[in-house]
Amino acid sequence: MNLVRQPMLEPSGHMLQNYAASEHLFLMAEDNPIDAAMFSEMFCQAFGRSVQLVCVDRFDKIPEQLNTRQFDALILDLDLPDSSGIENIQKIKQPYPNLPIIVLTGNDDLSLALDSLQNGAQDYLSKNKVTPDLLTRSIFYAKERKQSELELKGALDDLYTKNIQLESLAKHDSLTGLANRSYFHDEANHILTRAKRHELKSALLYFDLNNFKKINDSYGHLAGDTLLKQTADRLRLVVRESDFIARLGGDEFVIITDILSHKEEVFPLIQRIEEQFNYPFEIGPHQLEMKPSIGIAFYPDADNLDALIKQADFAMYEAKKNKGNNICFYSEKIAQQHYRNKDIENHLIEAIEQGELFTAFQPIVSVQPGKPVHFEALARWKSKSLGNIRPDEFIPIAESTPLINSITQVMTRNTKLLLELSKHRRQPIGSISINVSARQLTCKNFGQTFLQWLDEQNIDSQHICLELTETQAIENYQQCLDQFMFLRSQGIKISLDDFGSGFASTNHLLDLPFDIIKLDKQLIRCIDKNTRGQALVAGTIEMAHRLNMTVIAEGMENFEERQTVIDLGCDYLQGFLIAKPLSLGAAASFSQCGPSQPFSRQS
Template identity: 50%
Template sequence: MVQRLGSNTDTTRQMLNKTPSKYANVYLMAEDDPGDAELVKQLLHQAFGDSYSVICVDRFGKVLDALAKGHFEALILDMNLPDRSGVKNITALGNQYPDLPIVVLTGQDDLEQAVDSLNSGAQDYLSKNQVTPELLSRSLRYARERKNIESKLKKALQEQAHSNARLKNLAQHDTLTTLPNRAHFQITVPRMLMRAARAKKWVALLYVDLNGFKKINDSYGHPIGDELLRQLAARLKATVRDSDFLARLGGDEFVLMTDLLEDKREVYKLIGRLLAVFDQPFTLDKHEVPCTPSIGVAFYPDADNLELLMKQADCAMYEAKNQENSAVCFYTTQLESQYARNMEIEAHVNHALEAAQFDVQFQPLVSSGNPGATHIEALMRWRSPELGDIPPSEFIPIIENSPTINEITHIVVRECGRLLKSPGVFNLGYTRLALNVCVSQISSAAFCDQLLAWLKDFGIAADNICLELTEGHLMKNVAQCGAQLQRLRSLGIHIALDDVGIGYSSFAHLLELPLDYLKLNRILIDHIDKKPRNQALAVGIVEMAHRLGIKVVAVGIEREEEFRTARQLGCDYLQGYYIAAPMQIGEISRYAKDRPRSDLQLKNETV
């Protein structure tokens, strides 16, 4: 049955309202020639009998009207319609009705047009001069099947594309904070550097690391630590500009690459905003947790590639961690030299342990009031064939937060055990052995357990040992160390605070810590006989310490005048090269035997 669009028959209304009718095959035909329309109708009748219906329109605009109102099995399309013609009709219909099968039926035997039609989305191209009922029937059936397969394939490809996009997003974004991750950073930043090179502008890389994040994890648990990172990421995203690139590299490390800068100083405002992010504590499971950053800053094109830029910013960030008064450090060539040295030391330390390059020496401390009572401090020395002699002040800060530091301490405790087993050591007046430990060790209950086990293994009584900790580090970690220090002190181990008197102390903390000794910083003792202000400070510390039942040690005595002045100021013990240089185990015994007690007595009485 052929119906013209606009007919008032019930069949037409059914078809356009998508109401099922007795016709299994409902087609839309665009044909402006009535004779050709009648030909198609006869072909369809021969192919389908009475089980079909066709709506015939003579304008392209009417094709769109019909498609907007009804559903059709396929469109039989003449290429030349009065209001619009050509393959552009196929393209337009495919864009608007992607699931519509289209069979072109035209009077033109044009191979090029046929190829264009198929490339534009038609399922088949037939010539009116050659079409037969069987050919038309087969073409319409195959057109529906091909369109169905095409639609399913398109849907599958879209789903795959969506899945790929999701996987790519997961691969390039941090799942915890949703920020770009290291992989995304490595892809994006080189393009930013090339853009800066073309524009001849600066860009800055800011390397942000959280201070004490491990302690937050240890104290509150990893879920709280994760929530801190999420909240921090949200604050940072709200702070930086859309044109800046913010990423999380892993752990508590974030990087920010700025947009183009006309002048390096433009980064100052951004740094100010970043620091302001940390002004307020983070609310984590009802806890108010303060957090501070260390920020290293490096610039392109001072560093002309990403690897070097990252290295310089990382170097500056670690220097910022060592600074007392600033959370931000800008990279300099001096830092590069120090950074390279640190990396070199770190790379050699494990081999040094295996090759037994670490050596323990012992330096006596004499008592001001009792020349016969002498303490000994165990001092670690590293003699590297490649790097030369490396003092503890250089290598300990580099390894103090790694497992290697415990191996170093184990060597010191072992050598202290050997010394105590040397013939007559305590008969020669040595009463206590001092060894240096790091605050990072003392804050760990596991390390303290290990230390006590080592003392037992090497036959060292707790009362024979004094643990020395650096004042600057301890004052910043009193809460973490206090409990372990109390525990060790209760077992008889003595506690000394080293480097006192230069810039760190909140003396109120002395009331909280179970201290037995304060060791005055060698800078305070240097030429103290000629520095009344140093003397005044030393007297004040000595007086305060004695009232608290704490003894005072003057360190770094290298001149007789310093020796006399320190004793005169009330220092209980004296240590330095003027008294004795660090020695090997065998030399300690000989030192006490060979050096007359009268000599020590003379020095102690020369006031």
């Protein structure tokens, strides 16, 4: 009680006079008529006509009065016929927490006074010592102490509420309201502990949103945030109360299930999640189609949380590779591939620094004799640690990191070497194609950066063609369009690689400013025997020519295919039949001698 009593100041006579002069209503619980009369008189002496005192003689009558009127204070005799003792204070305090209570007793025991204060009374009066002045002071003190107690309680309640809010902020993601990474780790470990104790299973689903970055780039981060919040709202609808869902950061979410008897029990949850992405997200005026990539791993196949998260993460990235199937369960094969990819990525940094990457140049020859040979610059890697690494292994890995720019720089430097060697031999060559990725083109400054690389090597942009695959061009249509327009304005040619392998339409050919389209080898294979394929290729070539585009047939492997595409009007040929990718010196020699046999269209 010292905390409550310390702030109290001795009231001045003026303060007491003002207090006594104001209107007051008091409730007194006293069963002795003589004591009741004595106190009634004291109240009149202390407060005069401005006071009204209501007396009751039983404890059960106190609530009846308190429920009908607002009293300034309660003067409570602890020894009433229907209830007595310190407990009476608590019985009144709990339902009426704002009411000042003054204990009245004929007992001068100091310990009783302390017990009364500790149990919630604001002051203590002895019937044997009370005077009108002491009564006034006691009531004044009681009201002041009660006010101080309420203010202190309010401050403590505010502090408690703020602590709860801070604890919630520490545990939850501020954007979506879902649990954050730290809170997830705590709760997930509890679930795994229960699963271990009961010798049961648990599933962890790790997923993100496909092409989420494109939403931020195309519509802004506010739209991206709205999408994340709507995703969180949808996910809340499908998880059971016993499951635990969290946002780990960015567009990554994770769900750990309550303990399972069988792995198959997770299938309904997966289905419910998929169904939530079957209809579009409304972001302002836009309706956006989104799909997640979901990786799933199980405890106790992974015997701790870190391993479980890692396995589900591996599976999620494998799911991203599987077009049309966005769900993948973890397996050892996936893990081995993941570790292989990580090994390649780690060694690739060293390979670039130590010059392990080199360039092979594959000729692209015209069907018309006497025209310069063009080349495609192809990245090759012979690792001191890993041996020969196939391009289809290390290029996709590089494309997911900034390392792809370093590889493009290597290709640019080696392109300069071929141009210089050809110039030295006085054998002009056509353009040299350098492959770029959609990741590079989605960077706003890539065009300027690439031109800077050309300037550093003193390469005329007229000698350079940039190639992008059909699939990447279509999936990143708007970003590619802006970059292509800029690069073409600087004299660089743009080539659409692997045309016919994806979903490009005539609209894309009309809208995207390509100079060259390269027919995918799937269109060329066995074309001499495939009349429907011939019709398709002939129509594509005719359309491309009308759009002032040059057509190259890739994957040329036999004389029959070569002759057929020549007859259909193709402009250039590329493939093992013409030449395999060549070293720098061999490429320069090829540009002098050309292919072993000349090409011409048969009439």
